Amino acid sequence: xxxxxxxxxxxxxxxxxxxxxxxxxxxxxxxxxxxxxxxxxxxxxxxxxxxxxxxx
Amino acid sequence: xxxxxxxxxxxxxxxxxxxxxxxxxxxxxxxxxxxxxxxxxxxxxxxxxxxxxxxxxxxxxxxxxxxxxxxxxxxxxxxxxxxxxxxxxxxxxxxxxxxxxxxxxxxxxxxxxxxxxxxxxxxxxxxxxxxxxxxxxxxxxxxxxxxxxxxxxxxxxxxxxxxxxxxxxxxxxxxxxxxxxxxxxxxxxxxxxxxxxxxxxxxxxxxxxxxxxxxxxxxxxxxxxxxxxxxxxxxxxxxxxxxxxxxxxxxxxxxxxxxxxxxxxxxxxxxxxxxxxxxxxxxxxxxxxxxxxxxxx
Numbered sequence: 001x002x003x004x005x006x007x008x009x010x011x012x013x014x015x016x017x018x019x020x021x022x023x024x025x026x027x028x029x030x031x032x033x034x035x036x037x038x039x040x041x042x043x044x045x046x047x048x049x050x051x052x053x054x055x056x
Numbered sequence: 057x058x059x060x061x062x063x064x065x066x067x068x069x070x071x072x073x074x075x076x077x078x079x080x081x082x083x084x085x086x087x088x089x090x091x092x093x094x095x096x097x098x099x100x101x102x103x104x105x106x107x108x109x110x111x112x113x114x115x116x117x118x119x120x121x122x123x124x125x126x127x128x129x130x131x132x133x134x135x136x137x138x139x140x141x142x143x144x145x146x147x148x149x150x151x152x153x154x155x156x157x158x159x160x161x162x163x164x165x166x167x168x169x170x171x172x173x174x175x176x177x178x179x180x181x182x183x184x185x186x187x188x189x190x191x192x193x194x195x196x197x198x199x200x201x202x203x204x205x206x207x208x209x210x211x212x213x214x215x216x217x218x219x220x221x222x223x224x225x226x227x228x229x230x231x232x233x234x235x236x237x238x239x240x241x242x243x244x245x246x247x248x249x250x251x252x253x254x255x256x257x258x259x260x261x262x263x264x265x266x267x268x269x270x271x272x273x274x275x276x277x278x279x280x281x282x283x284x285x286x287x288x289x290x291x292x293x294x295x296x297x298x299x300x301x302x303x304x305x306x307x308x309x310x311x312x313x314x315x316x317x318x319x320x321x322x323x324x325x326x327x328x329x330x331x332x333x334x335x336x337x338x339x340x341x342x343x344x345x346x347x348x349x350x351x352x353x
Binding site: 044050 | 217240
């Protein structure tokens with residue numbers, strides 16, 4: 001029994017790479033937030049960008 | 057599971073396009089929810105859009121970077137990259153399969169009964185060119201006299217923007233029809249090509265020209281939720297090749313950047329339980345015969 005669970009642990013190690021990647025992008029998101037970027041994004045997103053959608 | 061996925065696609069589509077006051081206001085939603093990043097490609101100039109499109113915002117921020125820096129504002133696009141990076145690290149291209157409205161539209165078009173064709177694998181590199189060149193390099197490099205660049209992908213290519221925003225805005229604001237020119241014609245033709253192509257081939261836009269799909273594809277090896285191949289159980293029968301809407305040969309390439317984790321290979325094809333869903337290395341689900349939180353025997 002313990003041998004079986006030991007084998008399954010070997011086959012299914014917890015992957016750390018996704019956690020590192022997510023943490024890195026979370027840090028990037030926080031840096032962006034600290035510079036006030038979301039406010040700028042909101043300013044742009046509430047306006048219709050006519051040239052962006054092929055008009056004008 | 058396919059029914060669950062379809063419902064998730066519908067719900068996600070409504071969450072990203074949940075503002076239905078536009079027939080009265082005749083313009084787009086302008087509330088605070090637009091500070092939230094849409095996980096899929098969904099134009100924020102769509103009248104019903106409640107979130108911002110990461111690709112559109114990234115181009116706008118990069119295009120205005122010189123101007124922003126001159127004014128002491130450090131808008132490098134980090135919050136946008138951070139948002140889609142977190143989503144990419146969690147789900148990768150599973151978002152394309154479960155949460156992208158334009159992907160869903162293509163899937164619906166593909167249900168029209170006609171003869172079906174594949175998409176040459178070589179064309180799948182195109183989306184990386186669009187991401188690198190049209191979303192990053194050109195908005196940064198080609199600027200006007202005031203130092204502002206254009207959102208090249210939105211302006212010249214994006215068929216989702218034409219379908220979800222360009223056409224609806226023309227219908228809502230008749231005075232805009234006078235401004236239709238070559239720019240709109242170009243984008244309209246591109247939209248028609250991709251929508252027609254989607255009838256005959258599965259998700260051609262996602263596979264060849266979506267910059268957001270290209271970004272999420274970069275996470276194919278390191279995303280938290282992904283499909284796993286049990287090589288000991290796989291008989292190389294190639295049944296998984298025939299059901300994949302993205303042309304992935306799963307038994308040959310389990311971490312394929314094209315995999316949208318629609319689970320068709322796991323649920324519809326593999327009779328040997330060689331394919332399972334995992335979260336961070338821990339098996340989550342067995343095929344549709346039943347979902348469990350425990351590992352397979």
